[in-house]
Amino acid sequence: MMKNIDIALESVRRASGKLEEILKKEIIIQSQKNKDIKLEADKLAEEIIINTTSEFSSYKILSEENPEKVNYLIEGDFLWIVDPLDGSLNYSRGVPFYCISMSLWKNGVPVLGVVRDLVAKKNYYGELGSGAFCDGIKIFPSKIALKNQAIMSTGFPVYSDFSSENLIQFINTIQEYKKIRLLGSAAMSITLVAKGSIEAYAENNIAIWDVAGALAILKAAGGDFSITPGRGVNLVNVFASNGILR
Numbered sequence: 001m002m003k004n005i006d007i008a009l010e011s012v013r014r015a016s017g018k019l020e021e022i023l024k025k026e027i028i029i030q031s032q033k034n035k036d037i038k039l040e041a042d043k044l045a046e047e048i049i050i051n052t053t054s055e056f057s058s059y060k061i062l063s064e065e066n067p068e069k070v071n072y073l074i075e076g077d078f079l080w081i082v083d084p085l086d087g088s089l090n091y092s093r094g095v096p097f098y099c100i101s102m103s104l105w106k107n108g109v110p111v112l113g114v115v116r117d118l119v120a121k122k123n124y125y126g127e128l129g130s131g132a133f134c135d136g137i138k139i140f141p142s143k144i145a146l147k148n149q150a151i152m153s154t155g156f157p158v159y160s161d162f163s164s165e166n167l168i169q170f171i172n173t174i175q176e177y178k179k180i181r182l183l184g185s186a187a188m189s190i191t192l193v194a195k196g197s198i199e200a201y202a203e204n205n206i207a208i209w210d211v212a213g214a215l216a217i218l219k220a221a222g223g224d225f226s227i228t229p230g231r232g233v234n235l236v237n238v239f240a241s242n243g244i245l246r
Contacts, residue, residue, distance in 0.1 A: 002056045004057070004104055004111070005114070005125060005127055007052075008080075008104065008112065008125070009125060010056075011048070011049045012100050012102050012116045012123070013116075014048045014049075014052050015045040015046075015049045015052075015084060015100055016118055018044055019085065019091075019118060020118070022040075022041045023091075027039060027040075027041060027092050037088050039091070039092055041091065042064070042065055042085045042088055043065050045084035045085055046063050046064070046065040046082065046084035048084075049084055049100075049102065050066070059080055059104070060074075060079050060080070061082060062080065062082070063084065063209060064210075066082075071233055071234060072105060072108065072208045072212070072234055073108045075107055076107075078104055078105070079104070079106065080102065081104075081105055081208060082101070082103075083100070083207075083209040083210055085099075086099050086100070086186060086187040086210055087099060087184050087188065091118075097119065097183050097184055098119065098184070099115050099116055099191075100115070100116040101113070101114070101115050101116075101187035101209070101214060102115075103215075103216045105212060108227075110212065110215055110216035111127065111128060112125070112126065112127040112128070112220070113125065113212065113213035113215065113220070115187050115214050122135055124139070124191050126194070126216060126218075126220030126221055127216075128216070128219055128220050130220065131220055131221065132218070132222075139195040139221050140196055140222055141193060141195075141218070141221055141222055141223040141241075141243060141244075142197075142199055142242050143244065145244045147178075147245060148178055150177050150199035151177065151179045151180075151181060151198040151200075152174060152179075152180055152181070152198065152199065152200040152201065152202060153181045153182070153189035153192065153193075153200070154170075154174060154180060154182060154189075154201065154203055155182050155186065155206075157205055157206040157207070157210070173202060177200070186201070186210040187211065187213055187214040188214070190211060190215060190217075190218055190225075190240050193214075193223055193240055193242060194214065194217045194221040194223055199241060199242050199245055200240065200241040200242070201238070201239075201241075202238065202239045202240075204230060205235045205236075205237065206235065207234055207235060207236075208235070208236055211236070211240075215227075215238070215240060223242050224243040225239060225240035226239050
């Protein structure tokens with residue numbers, strides 16, 4: 001029987017091949033609504049991941065492009081959570097920061113995760129209790145303990161509320177840090193926390209599939225995170241860090 005981590009790695013490998021192939025041709029935009037963008041590439045990559053995963057696993061799949069979504073907090077069996085292309089706008093505009101994210105969760109807790117950096121062509125993966133790796137090399141969060149020496153990544157997801165109150169709260173959150181980065185991919189941003197390049201990531205009302213894979217890797221690497229419910233099913237407020245910053 002194929003191990004779950006190998007199922008995820010194989011599914012992501014096949015999908016990354018398709019996304020690299022599309023980049024050599026034409027990127028087709030299916031829809032643009034408000035701050036969201038949907039690409040044909042998202043759907044094609046998702047189909048590959050779902051078909052590959054279903055070939056080797058009977059667990060349910062929650063994916064960004066899947067209309068039959070289930071709550072990630074579903075109790076009982078394991079649940080695959082998939083973002084076939086995190087950073088779609090970056091991908092479509094040639095901004096070199098986007099990835100595929102895939103994870104396995106159970107009862108609202110991550111078990112394993114895989115993030116494929118499609119630009120650097122690197123695989124980040126981790127399982128709780130087994131550590132986290134980048135192409136076989138173990139990764140760890142940084143040891144920086146002071147916010148005024150730390151880098152935080154954040155962003156404004158498509159579900160953001162840009163009221164004055166929320167913007168003031170956003171400023172209050174970030175002003176303690178040395179530097180702030182808005183990179184356009186939550187999964188890649190949290191992966192940077194896991195590998196020690198930055199110290200923290202925070203974002204409200206972001207979809208669980210945007211962060212699930214990288215949170216699993218971060219936890220396996222020795223970092224930590226907290227999640228609270230956002231304003232809708234499968235929307236969450238996330239703070240992820242090296243495990244030292246709170």
